[in-house]
Amino acid sequence: MAKVLMKGNEALGEAAIRAGCRFFFGYPITPQSELPHYLAKRLPEIGGVFLQAESEVAAINMVYGAAGAGARVMTSSSSPGVSLKMEGISYIAGAELPCVIVNMQRGGPGLGSIQPGQSDYFQAVKGGGHGDYRLLVLAPASIQEMVDLMGLAFALADKYRNPVMILGDGTLGQMMEPVEFPEMIDPDKLPSKPWAARGAKGREPNIINSLYLNPLELEEHNLKLQAKYAQMAEEETRSESYYTDDAEIVLVGYGSSARVCKAAVDQARQQGIKAGLFRPITLFPFPKAEIQAACRQAKSVLTVEMSMGQLVEDVRYNLEFKVPVHFYGRAGGMVPTTRAVVSKITELVQEGGRSA
Incomplete structure (x- = not known):
């Protein structure tokens, strides 16, 4: 496929579609607004769903629902918006659901600026929300690498049943570079997700949950999560x-x-x-x-x-x-x-x- 000149945010949107993403829930915020704007046009063209939620809080909970049903789903935002999503991200990690979250960082703290920043590093790699959870965090340095890492992000999310964050910044989102896209993945041909909540005819129902009222059960769940994070550290480092x-x-x-x-x-x-x-x-x-x-x-x-x-x-x-x-x-x-x-x-x- 020939290379095309694209803005970073728009290239990310196309890369998500090529990776089999058919659901996006988000809310506009500078400097990432071109990404949902692009998907608002492209997803309906291929039978996907784009929904601009009433808030970042609503958007991340819609991601929870779609991920729980086994869909490849994504959301994106910039620094203050990602902060608002943190409770939902903790729920998603606790429920072991795969999804991709994009953060095009801007200057902070508070409302800060609309210029590029990298002051969300702690938030991304140390958890950000409540509880002992981790995100897989990928940090591209070019538009082509953003495209390449988008496919990897969805693959890793499914492999580990864990949210994956692509941590960019306003510069990468706004700049333009020539990129080459991979072939389109057919979502119907992706590996099955037998754990997903898709109806229970002829089998026991799947339950998507992060609530454990028995402290021993919750501790066991946490130990399971930590073992998963240790496996990530063993197998998934890139530099x-x-x-x-x-x-x-x-x-x-x-x-x-x-x-x-x-x-x-x-x-x-x-x-x-x-x-x-x-x-x-x-x-x-x-x-x-x-x-x-x-x-x-x-x-x-x-x-x-x-x-x-x-x-x-x-x-x-x-x-x-x-x-x-x-x-x-x-x-x-x-x-x-x-x-x-x-x-x-x-x-x-x-x-x-x-x-x-």
């Missing part, structure tokens, strides 16, 4: 390493920040600095073994984020505090520049990698 084989300073960033970091690495290399980039693609599970391998020769590590410092905590933890880890970030919708990151690299090299 990219760039010039890390001999790197003495390794940058760590995801999404749009990683694009800035890659350009900064190139410029630093031109100046004779042995810089590299480690980009986690799965934010949960975090690629621990991979980042340790990428930083095996590093004298220092620098995380670059569009936040006041969230990813940096997982980097320090997964490197087991064996390497000095520094932080550079912008907030409020400000995007780090290549020049500023190169300047920070130069400063750290001159200081000899001493911990900040």
Whole structure:
């Protein structure tokens, strides 16, 4: 298939359709509104259902219902809207239902701005809502990767019966790049879901539930969930390493920040600095073994984020505090520049990698 030039949000919508998604429930919020706008037109054309709910709270509970019936279903929003969905996301995770949630992050806290941000990292990878649950979190860095990860997101959601979040940002949602789409998946040919609530003629009814009044039963359920998350950590880590084989300073960033970091690495290399980039693609599970391998020769590590410092905590933890880890970030919708990151690299090299 030939490549087409598309805006990130619209490409995500088409990718979801190609992955077999036929149900979308959401509510408009900048900078992701083009995604539901695109699906409002496309889903009815192929016999799917698009519904703009009265609120984010209503939308996520509609996702719960469709997922419980075995459908491939998606919702999308941006930072404040995802916060409103958190109770429903906890219910979905507790009921072990597969779905895809897109968050095109913007600056915060509060209403913040409509500019890109990355300050929802904690919310995405640490649970966000109540209870001991986890989302699989995928962090694309290009429009093509958003398209590719959408198919993976639905596959992983079904494999683990768990919600999967695609964590983007306003830059990725609004920018345009050429993309190539996969062939269309026929939803009727997807593997069956014998657990789904689709009627019970000739068999015992399936019950979709996250309520356990007996504390021993709830503890057993939690232990089952934790075993599932451990399996994810064992089997589903994904990352990219760039010039890390001999790197003495390794940058760590995801999404749009990683694009800035890659350009900064190139410029630093031109100046004779042995810089590299480690980009986690799965934010949960975090690629621990991979980042340790990428930083095996590093004298220092620098995380670059569009936040006041969230990813940096997982980097320090997964490197087991064996390497000095520094932080550079912008907030409020400000995007780090290549020049500023190169300047920070130069400063750290001159200081000899001493911990900040």
